[in-house]
Amino acid sequence: MKRNTLVAMLRDMLLARAFEERAAREYTRGNIAGFLHLYPGEEAVAVGVLHAAEPSDYVVSTYREHVHALVRGVPPGKVMAELFGRRDGCSGGMGGSMHLFDRERRFMGGYAIVGETYPVSIGIAYGIAMRELPEAVICFFGDGAVNQGTFHESLNMAALWKLPVLFVCENNRYQIGTEIHRHSAVTEVYKRACGYRIPAERINGMDVMDVYKATQSALQRIREGTGPQFLEIETYRFRGHSMADPGSYRPKVEVQAFQDEDPVTVVLEETVPDYPSAEHLSAIGKDNIEHLSGHIHREGFLSADQVERMRREIADTVENAVQFALNSPEPSMTDALAALHSNRGQEVLI
Amino acid sequence: MASEVLLWQALNQAMDVEMEADDSVFTFGEDVALYGGSYRVTENLYAKYGEWRVRDTPISEGSFTGLGVGAAMIGLRPVVEIMTVNFALLALDAIINMAAKIPFMSGGQFPMPLVVRMPGGVAKQLAAQHSQRLEHTLMNVPGLRIATPATPQDAWWQLRQAIQSNEPIILLEHELLYFSKGKLDTAMEAIPMHRAVVRREGRDLTLISYSRTSLLAWQAADRLAAEGIEAEVIDLRGLSPIDWDTCAASLGKTHRLLVVEEDCGFAGAGAEIAATLAERCFYDLDAPVRRHAGLDIPTPYNGTLEAASIPTVSSIMAAARQLALEGVDA
Ligand SMILES: Cc1ncc(C[n+]2csc(CCOP(=O)(O)OP(=O)(O)O)c2C)c(N)n1
Ligand SMILES: [Mg+2]
Numbered sequence: 143m144k145r146n147t148l149v150a151m152l153r154d155m156l157l158a159r160a161f162e163e164r165a166a167r168e169y170t171r172g173n174i175a176g177f178l179h180l181y182p183g184e185e186a187v188a189v190g191v192l193h194a195a196e197p198s199d200y201v202v203s204t205y206r207e208h209v210h211a212l213v214r215g216v217p218p219g220k221v222m223a224e225l226f227g228r229r230d231g232c233s234g235g236m237g238g239s240m241h242l243f244d245r246e247r248r249f250m251g252g253y254a255i256v257g258e259t260y261p262v263s264i265g266i267a268y269g270i271a272m273r274e275l276p277e278a279v280i281c282f283f284g285d286g287a288v289n290q291g292t293f294h295e296s297l298n299m300a301a302l303w304k305l306p307v308l309f310v311c312e313n314n315r316y317q318i319g320t321e322i323h324r325h326s327a328v329t330e331v332y333k334r335a336c337g338y339r340i341p342a343e344r345i346n347g348m349d350v351m352d353v354y355k356a357t358q359s360a361l362q363r364i365r366e367g368t369g370p371q372f373l374e375i376e377t378y379r380f381r382g383h384s385m386a387d388p389g390s391y392r393p394k395v396e397v398q399a400f401q402d403e404d405p406v407t408v409v410l411e412e413t414v415p416d417y418p419s420a421e422h423l424s425a426i427g428k429d430n431i432e433h434l435s436g437h438i439h440r441e442g443f444l445s446a447d448q449v450e451r452m453r454r455e456i457a458d459t460v461e462n463a464v465q466f467a468l469n470s471p472e473p474s475m476t477d478a479l480a481a482l483h484s485n486r487g488q489e490v491l492i
Numbered sequence: 493m494a495s496e497v498l499l500w501q502a503l504n505q506a507m508d509v510e511m512e513a514d515d516s517v518f519t520f521g522e523d524v525a526l527y528g529g530s531y532r533v534t535e536n537l538y539a540k541y542g543e544w545r546v547r548d549t550p551i552s553e554g555s556f557t558g559l560g561v562g563a564a565m566i567g568l569r570p571v572v573e574i575m576t577v578n579f580a581l582l583a584l585d586a587i588i589n590m591a592a593k594i595p596f597m598s599g600g601q602f603p604m605p606l607v608v609r610m611p612g613g614v615a616k617q618l619a620a621q622h623s624q625r626l627e628h629t630l631m632n633v634p635g636l637r638i639a640t641p642a643t644p645q646d647a648w649w650q651l652r653q654a655i656q657s658n659e660p661i662i663l664l665e666h667e668l669l670y671f672s673k674g675k676l677d678t679a680m681e682a683i684p685m686h687r688a689v690v691r692r693e694g695r696d697l698t699l700i701s702y703s704r705t706s707l708l709a710w711q712a713a714d715r716l717a718a719e720g721i722e723a724e725v726i727d728l729r730g731l732s733p734i735d736w737d738t739c740a741a742s743l744g745k746t747h748r749l750l751v752v753e754e755d756c757g758f759a760g761a762g763a764e765i766a767a768t769l770a771e772r773c774f775y776d777l778d779a780p781v782r783r784h785a786g787l788d789i790p791t792p793y794n795g796t797l798e799a800a801s802i803p804t805v806s807s808i809m810a811a812a813r814q815l816a817l818e819g820v821d822a
Contacts, residue, residue, distance in 0.1 A: 478794075
C-alpha cells in the first residue's frame with residue numbers, strides 16, 4: 143500500500159482514539175451531556191472505509207459517529223463544539239453527539255433511531271443513480287441494527303434498482319447488553335445480504351489495511367454500476383455502549399482478548415473500573431496499530447520519532463478542539479427557531 | 493407494608509407480583525432480561541421466571557410489539573417494554589392498527605390484554621430524536637387506554653391494573669421519574685386506574701397536569717402559597733379516558749384553569765383538556781382557560797435551550813400568577 147495512505151490512516155486512527163478519550167473526560171467534567179457513544183476499538187472500520195472513499199461519496203452514520211465525521215474531514219473543533227452543544231458545532235448545537243451533520247463534506251448525519259441509516263442511504267443513492275453520477279453512499283450500521291425492518295426493506299430496494307450503496311455493518315458483537323448470538327438467528331451478518339443477491343464479505347476490522355482494500359474494491363464495483371455491495375466488518379468496542387453503560391455484562395476475558403488486538407496503541411484512560419487498567423493494556427503488547435505502525439516502520443515510511451511527533455501534534459489538535467468548543471457561545475432560542483424554519487424562505491403560508 | 497421506594501422499584505415489584513400470580517403474564521423488549529431493563533424495571537425477573545417469560549429481543553419494535561398483539565389474542569398477558577417512546581414510533585402500526593382495532597374489527601371476539609410500557613419525555617440533553625412525547629398521537633386512537641404514573645404508588649397500582657385489564661393499555665412512564673422516591677403501600681386498596689387525584693387543594697385556580705409536570709405543578713403551587721395564591725393541583729394520572737368530573741368539580745370551586753404539559757402545545761393533550769373543560773365549565777370560569785406547554789420545537793441538544801423549551805417550576809408559577817390576576821380589578 144502507498145506510504146501516504148498508510149500514514150494518513152495512522153494519523154486518523156490516533157486522532158480518533160485521542161479525540162474519543164478526551165470526549166469521555168469532558169463528559170465526566172460535565173461539558174458534554176446526554177448519550178455519548180464512543181468508538182475506541184473500532185477505529186480501523188471508519189478509518190479504513192472512509193479513506194477508500196472519494197470526497198464526492200456520501201456518508202450516513204449512526205449515533206456512534208464522531209470518528210466518521212472526523213475522518214471525513216469535519217474539523218475536530220466543530221465536532222467537539224457540537225458535543226458541547228455550542229453554536230459553532232457542526233450542527234449549531236442543536237444536534238449534539240448523536241446528530242453530527244456536515245453538508246459540505248457530504249456527511250449526511252448521525253441518526254439515533256436504530257435502522258434509520260438504510261432508508262436515508264438508499265434515498266441518496268436513488269438520486270445518484272437517477273442522475274447517473276459516479277458517486278456512492280456509504281451506509282454504516284451496527285450488528286444490532288440488522289433486525290430492524292428497514293434493513294430488509296432497504297436492501298431489497300437497493301438491489302432491485304441497483305443503487306450505489308455500500309452497506310457497512312460495524313459488527314462489534316453487541317446490541318447494548320445483548321450479545322449477537324442472543325439477538326440474531328444468523329450471526330454471520332454478511333450472509334443476510336445473500337437473500338437480496340447483494341455481494342457481501344466479512345472483513346477483519348482490527349486490520350485497517352484489510353478494511354481499506356475491501357472497501358476499495360467494493361466501491362469500484364459499485365462505480366461500475368453493478369448495484370450495492372455489503373461489508374461485514376468484525377470489530378469490538380472497548381468501552382460500554384455509551385458513557386451511561388459500564389458494560390459489565392461482558393466477560394472481562396472477552397474484553398481483554400479483543401484489546402489484545404487493539405488497533406490503536408494510545409493508552410486508554412479508563413473511567414470504568416471493571417476494565418483492564420492502562421498499565422495492563424500497554425503490557426499486553428500485540429495490538430493492531432502497533433501492527434500498522436510496525437508495518438509503516440518496516441517499510442521505512444516513518445521513524446519512531448516521526449510517529450511520536452504525530453502523536454504530539456494530535457494531542458495539540460484535540461486540545462485546540464476543546465478550547466474552540468469552550469470559547470464558542472451557546473446558541474440562542476432565535477438560533478433554534480431559525481434552524482426549525484430554515485427551509486421556509488419567503489413562502490407565504492397563511 | 494408502607495415503605496419508601498424508587499419508582500422503578502414499584503414497577504419492578506408490580507411486575508413480580510403479577511408474574512407470580514398469573515403465568516400467562518410475560519414480558520419482553522430490548523435488554524429486559526440479562527441486563528434487567530434500561531431503567532431496571534425488569535431487574536431479577538429473568539433469573540426468577542426464565543427466558544420464555546422474560547425475553548431479550550432484537551431491535552425489531554414493529555414486529556415484537558405485533559408479537560405482543562398476537563399473544564394477547566390467544567389470552568396471554570404480554571407486557572411489552574419499548575426501550576423509549578421514541579422507538580415506539582416504529583411500533584405504531586402494531587399499537588394503532590392492530591391492538592386498538594382488533595377487538596373492535598372482530599366484533600368483540602378478541603380481548604386485547606396487552607400492556608405496552610414506554611419511558612418518554614424530555615430527559616437530560618438527549619436531543620431531538622430521544623426527547624419525544626407521544627401522548628398526542630396515542631390519545632387520538634379510540635380503543636387505547638393511557639396511564640401516566642408519576643408516583644411509586646401509582647406506578648404500582650396502574651401497572652398491576654393494566655396487566656389485569658383485557659384492554660390494550662399504554663403506560664407512559666417518564667424518564668426522569670424512575671429514580672424519584674415516594675411512599676408505596678402495597679396493601680392499600682387501589683383507586684380506579686383512570687381516576688384523577690387532587691394532589692393539593694386550593695381556591696384561586698386549578699392546575700391540571702399529568703406525569704412529571706404534575707409534580708412540578710405541585711411544587712409550584714406550594715411555593716405560590718407563600719405569595720398568597722392557593723392553587724389546586726390535579727394529576728390526571730392518565731390521558732385516556734380522562735376523569736372530567738374531578739376536573740369540573742375543581743373548576744366549580746376555583747373558576748380558573750391552567751393546563752400544564754411537557755408536550756408541544758400545538759394539538760397536544762392540553763388542547764383536548766382545555767377544549768373539553770371550556771365547553772363543559774364555560775359558565776364557571778372567570779377567565780379564559782390557559783395552557784402552559786412545551787414550545788413547538790424539536791428538543792434542542794443545548795442544555796439551556798432544552799430547559800427553556802419545557803415548563804419548569806418557575807415558569808409554571810409565572811403562568812399561574814398571571815392567570816390568578818387575570819380580569820381581577822386592582
Ligand atoms: C429503534 C431503536 N430501538 C432502540 C434503540 C436503543 N438503542 C440504541 S443503540 C442500541 C443498540 C444498537 O446496537 P448495534 O446496532 O449493534 O450498534 P452499536 O451500538 O453496537 O454500534 C439500542 C437498542 C434505538 N436507538 N432505536
Ligand atoms: Mg453492535
